[in-house]
Amino acid sequence: MEGKLRLVKQIILCFTFFTLIHVPEVGVARSAPEIHLYLDADISGAASSSLAIEQGIATALSEVGDHVAEHKVILIKKDHRGNSRRSLDNIKDYLADQQGLAVFAGLHSPPLLDNRKFINTQEVLTLVPWAAAGPITRYPSRQNWIFRLSVDDTKAGRILANFAVKQRKAKRPALLLEDTGWGKSNHKTVSRALNELGVAPVGKYWFNWGISEQSAGLLLKKISFSGADSIIFVANAPEAKTFILAMAKEAPQTRLPVYSHWGLTGGDFPDVVIPELRQGIDLFFLQTSFSFLRRTSDAFVLNVYEKAKKLYPATIREPEDIHAPNGFVHAYDLTRILIAAINQSGLTGDIKKDRQNVRRALEDLKQPVRGLLKTYQHPFSVFDELKNYDAHEALNETNLTMGRYGDSNEILLFEPDQPGSNAN
């Protein structure tokens, strides 16, 4: 089989070689068949997250010369602005594309949640480097098409609760969550985790997308009056900005420490909520436990950083310039895994077949894949709602930690021994 395939490939190569000589202009196009990777993210609304994801993908692809299985890999970006309907249309575009192999999703969970059924029934090979909602990867079918290498809210809630209670000694945390599927899934996990830790939240507060600063301020006052000593906060960047800006306007003594899900890092949060505004606010947020800012002598890590720097000389000069480092790290690792899977499965040219082949390869990677966060041994497997709930989750709780913004908008990961960790 393989011999035959190689023969076919050689024939094709010869053919392309001759056509190159005779019909150069056509030959260029046919020199290497393309596969298209889609990035369907909120490019305009959560710019830094989508940029970081794009950079991560591009850096990983550049390591293989943008060619996988003798196919040129093209990244096509689609902006869904956090709108599930746009995302759905983008996915339909992908489906119509005979070279569209996989879709990288962005920061937002709702599009994935809203379109989960469609994605799985229409066999859209979806890779999630950021969106955190628990149900995303738990489509109740063995034919699960969504793979995640990111925070999983089912674990995130526990991390947040642990951090609040164990690290920051919170006794009466309040829950402040967006009124979406994502928020609700977090509510469940956080509540459960707090319950396990023996702490009952003093209240849970829901808000909708696009909440005004006044409403946010009112909500914060309510929380403050409720006697809470901290806030466990689940929001995306737009609403996170609104709340933290509203909080900055409150009297300092009424400001409560905020332990946030990482959604707020997706947009231009640090640019809007500038260091001066953040000064009096004790804000920590969820991060995966890798940072370029950590001193390291790991040649692999340094190599990746150098590659990225070379690829984006205008934007990346320092490690701090990767504003949403999670997005970069997750996308990079995920792309490396994808490349490994493609290489393992090979490409037939029949896109439907190839998608299925790659999906299967992802669930059954033969070789370990070195990433920034870790070396992935069998990162994914076949999903089973009861037996293998985390089958499509590449990360586990040990890969998660908390971080905060430094003075140059860089993200500093929480170290138990670092100063300020004992605040409160």
Add this chain to the structure above:
Amino acid sequence: MASAKPHRRISLRHGITYFHIGVAVIFSFAILAVSYPFLDKTIDYFQKRIIRHQVQKVQGVIENHLTLSLKFLEDYARFPILVQGVMHVENLQPLLIDFMKNMAIAGTYPQLVLLDYKNRIIHTTLETPQFNYDQDKTFGVLSDNMKPNTSVNRLDNECYWRLAVPVVYNGHTEGRLVAELPITSINTNHIISKGLNNLSLEFLHDTDTCFSLGTVSSHGLLDYQLPDYGLTLRFGFDSTSYEHERNNVIAKLIAWIVFIICILLFATRKITRRFIEQPILALREYSTALASDSHRPSLPTSAIVEIAHLANDFEVMAGKISTREKSLREAHDTLEVKIQERTKELLQSEERLELAIQGADLGLWDWNIQTGDVFFNERWATMLGYQLDEIEPKVSTWEKLVHPDDMEKVMKTLEKHLEGETPIYQTEHRMLTKAGTWKWILDTGKVCERDEEGKPFRASGTHLDIDERKQAEEKIRHMANHDGLTGLPNRALFMDRLETALKSAHRSGTSIAVFFIDLDGFKSVNDQLGHEAGDLLLKMVAQRLQDCVRASDTVGRFGGDEFVVLLTGIAVKDSAKPAAEKIIFTLREPFVLEDKKANIGCSIGISTYPTIATTPEELIAKADNAMYRVKNAGKNDYSFAD
């Protein structure tokens, strides 16, 4: 000049008033005449104004309604549930549906539709969604920063206001909330109560009627587009209101014209009074005051440049006039003084002249040659024995009185002077006195005025009575030519007459005879009777000789007892014989000399012309010789010379 009619005069104020009235009348007629053909257009204009007014009202009502509705809708569009509605595909909770069901707009529950970013319906409260928003190109694709949009749409013969507001998430338009309000949802009562009486109003969409208010009329239809809504408002008038409107417009038009003309008249009246009438009246007062010379008035001021200049010129002119008047008066005064002086001098001169004339005893004449009138003075008349009032002061008076014999000479002299040949006219001539006698006058005169062509115009002169001088002169001349004893021409005169007679005879071819007579026996008489008797005898001889010849013949005395006789116009030599014999006979007769008698005789020598002699001296000498022969031959006889 004679045909020039007197100018009708009018005051400036009245003139301007009449002018204004005239202009107003013409203006009114002109406006009426010009505007009448446009009356219908004007009515249209006013109707359009009314309709525009109505349109504004209706538009106001519509805008109020739509603005209010849009405001409701925009508020709803910010509700998170709606925001999430346009963002999520499957999470459209029953909550959202309930929410949309309960969305009220200004007290009504309109049909509401939530659209996604591609205008696809997410949820609608319409029972059956007939609108295909994503197919409707006019509805447009979504864009950020899009504004709320209003249009009119038709569905199942019903028109709807379609209000669409963007639903925005994170600065991006992600969908739209649309309200379909029945077009009748606007407060029609409000429109009608706002004065839609007499008007009908139809709402048209794509030429189809949506609904109408008032009784739809076909009269004076006017459409008004509301492009923002794709709607046409069609207004109509009913015919009675149209007529009413028309009359109303005409009345308004006339009122306006009258008003405008009044304003114009008032304004122009003010302006003309201020800028023309008042300055001119002031000028007039000023000039009157100047003319009356009573006092020097103050110069009127005016804003009009020309009038100000005029006033200024008046001022200058008045100054000049007064200067001239002053110098004129001075000149006049000087002249007056001079005239008085001259008059005085003249009077004195006249007096002197009068005195001189009186002294010189001159008669004066002053002749107007053109008219023939002559001024004579008293003396002129009295010189001829008349009173001044007795003579007619004409040149003919003078002509009648001049002696006819002198007339020719006088006229010649006069003509010569009048023609400028002589510097002065002077004649001596005789004039007839009242007493019928002739008087010698020295007439002297001079032309004292001539006209431009040099013709004499006036002459004057004097008459001097030279009669006495003339008589004296006659006497002297007589004495020089006549014998003092007998009064007969003496030798000089006789010789003169003889010469004249010779010339005459020569011309006429006649003959002359000269007698040289010497008295015989006179010496003895003179010696015997004395010289006195001799002189008497001589006188008597002279008398008898004169009696013997014709009056035309001349008798002369050469001295002593020698006498000569000149006979003119005789035929032949022998014609003298009877005369000689008569003289001899007569002188033989005795002379009685104072009681004494004396007898004398005479010897006569005769010479004749042209037979004997041709010169006077020769005639005398030959006759003398012939007389001597008679003497020698016996006396008392006569003899012809040889």
